[in-house]
Amino acid sequence: MDSATPAEGLHFGVVQSTFNTAVTSRLLSGAIDALKRAGVNDDDVTVVKLPGAFEIPLVAQKLATSGRYDAIICLGAVIRGDTPHFDYISAEVARGVGQVALSSGVPVIFGVLTTDTLDQANARSVEGGRNKGFEAGVAAVEMAQLHARLA
Ligand code: INI
Numbered sequence: 119m120d121s122a123t124p125a126e127g128l129h130f131g132v133v134q135s136t137f138n139t140a141v142t143s144r145l146l147s148g149a150i151d152a153l154k155r156a157g158v159n160d161d162d163v164t165v166v167k168l169p170g171a172f173e174i175p176l177v178a179q180k181l182a183t184s185g186r187y188d189a190i191i192c193l194g195a196v197i198r199g200d201t202p203h204f205d206y207i208s209a210e211v212a213r214g215v216g217q218v219a220l221s222s223g224v225p226v227i228f229g230v231l232t233t234d235t236l237d238q239a240n241a242r243s244v245e246g247g248r249n250k251g252f253e254a255g256v257a258a259v260e261m262a263q264l265h266a267r268l269a
Pocket of ligand 1: 169
């Protein structure tokens with residue numbers, strides 16, 4: 119991590135979709151754990167919950183353009199079903215999150231699982247173990263620090 123910019127004092131917005139909520143709740147725990155371990159204050163983290171991954175980009179955009187956050191973390195779980203629905207949602211959330219980062223200039227981290235099965239999603243959202251939310255939290259701190267340094 120970049121020691122020139124302490125994580126303490128940085129502000130983070132976390133967007134959690136509640137579809138597949140058991141999975142995304144563990145992603146949220148992982149992200150919060152990573153932020154705390156980096157020294158981020160509880161009061162400097164805002165969590166916003168929304169219905170599904172498709173809705174993530176709009177809310178991420180609202181947070182990113184508010185000027186209040188040094189990075190935004192997007193958390194969700196899109197799990198393949200029997201129809202092409204998965205392909206539309208996963209493509210749209212990935213495209214939208216990337217677009218929000220580029221248009222806002224604020225780091226927006228993609229902590230959205232896109233898996234074929236619930237088992238795969240569970241294996242990537244283990245509390246205290248392999249956890250995409252934790253990885254997203256680590257990436258958010260690194261990107262917020264880098265962003266501050268490059269500003
Ligand atoms: N939303 C998810 O976050 N994950 C899914 O797996 C999922 N599936 O499978 O349908 C899902 N659908 C809801 C979607 O994100 C929107 O909330 C909904 O279409 C309303 O816009």
